[in-house]
Amino acid sequence: MGAIEAGCRYYFGYPITPQNDIPEFMSREMPGLNGEFIQAESEIAAINMVMGAAATGARAMTSSSGPGISLKLEAISYMAGMELPCLIVNISRSGPGLGGIDASQGDYFQAVKGGGHGGYHMVVIAPASIQEMYDMTMHAFDLAEIYRTPVMILGDSVVGQMKEPLIPHRRPKTEFPAKDWALRGTGGGEQRVVKSLFLGDGELEAHNWKLHAKYQQLQEKEARWEEYETSDATLIVTGFGSAARIAKSAVMMAREEGLKVGLLRPITLFPFPVQAFASLTARCKKVLDIELNTGQMVEDVRLSVARDAEVHFYGRPSGTGSLPTPEELLEQIRRYL
């Protein structure tokens, strides 16, 4: 719904649980909107169809889950190099390999640290509710267009399959740069080229510096996070997506007991909210990071906090019955207070 409201009329995908609700919905909605829904012959085909549509300047997307995203990485790297805006949704599975369909955050590294080759970044957003999935999908398309970059929404079966009330709204008006790069036929004008191959002397280095400047700009301007009860906290709990949602309840329970605990939830994973961690840990010296894996985002937390801050970690790799409960996280909070 968020993608459609954002003007996306091109969806290309290949089925995999637990993200099949997205193609199911798109296959129903797109024909009536004069859009295109294609169930491609493979994940690789789907992402290359996204590449083609994006090259014309259209808003296009695909969605998949861990193993499917692995297959798409080559094309994602190409699109980062070609500076093509698009949305990729990963409702991740538990892994490695075929893994299972339980909620997992094992794909953080893959999403945030490139995944594909060549040292690129893409914007990665990790919503924690259905409303945020909707809002951030619209935001993702806007960021993709403003910065000419692939954007990923990273979720799991909790935020991917949960049902909650949603308040739909119109897309906020945003000014976008002219798409003077889009391939729409020259109409007698100048030739346009969208490519990731730069063979001339110094060309590729210059291109990479340009990408680097873009990533720095994203870091300065587009990091987003949620803070809850942090002002007097002596322990900051952090985590992203569904883990943070469970952790927030644990923080609420701790507050009811009078424990001074707060929550810092990165909403964007790239750009990572370095600023928020640095400023909070200038005062509060203890951080507890909670993830549905054995420790991935915690590396970025350690790089972002003040030098004298302690960073603790509690994680559970996913599998049937491994989703931590707020009660379990409250026990962890008590350990570090």
Added chain:
Amino acid sequence: MFMSGFGGQGVLLAGTLLAHAAIIEGKNVSFLPSYGVEKRGGAAHCTVVIADGDVGSPVIGNPSVGVILNQLSMDKYARKIKVGGICIVNSSLVDLFEFDRDDVEVISLNMNAIAQKVGDPRMVNMVAVGAYAARTGVVSLAALAAALKLSLPERNHKYIPANIRVLEAGAAEIARNGEQLVL
């Protein structure tokens, strides 16, 4: 509340129905499904959090109400129900003999038989939801009846009257036999 059974018993539909009814009642709600990869016969459960304020975590360690539709769920999950909570059990498929908790209220209903008598054997889930609504008062039967339209695909709307009958039958069991059934 937490509801658990096997695939085919309608656990996920029951959760969706409760979620829609809660919205109709003006409450906040989250519905979190969980199921095995099997189409039928695998484990299926869901957690529905209904709140006047913020829902918070959709994952709950100790639910205040557990609805247990088969033996496996009884063995695995009945011990997680909050102290002082309510355990609504489908006695058609669950043996309560070994259940030794006396710190929860047990409501034992022959759900398969009730469903079969009033509507359709597949409507076990509606007996459970009707009983849940009547015992807790969290959602009204009217809200549930209205929510059926939102929860069932249109091709199944013709079964709405039968579903309402079974919801009412589940609720009636609480009203009629409540005293005797509470162990």
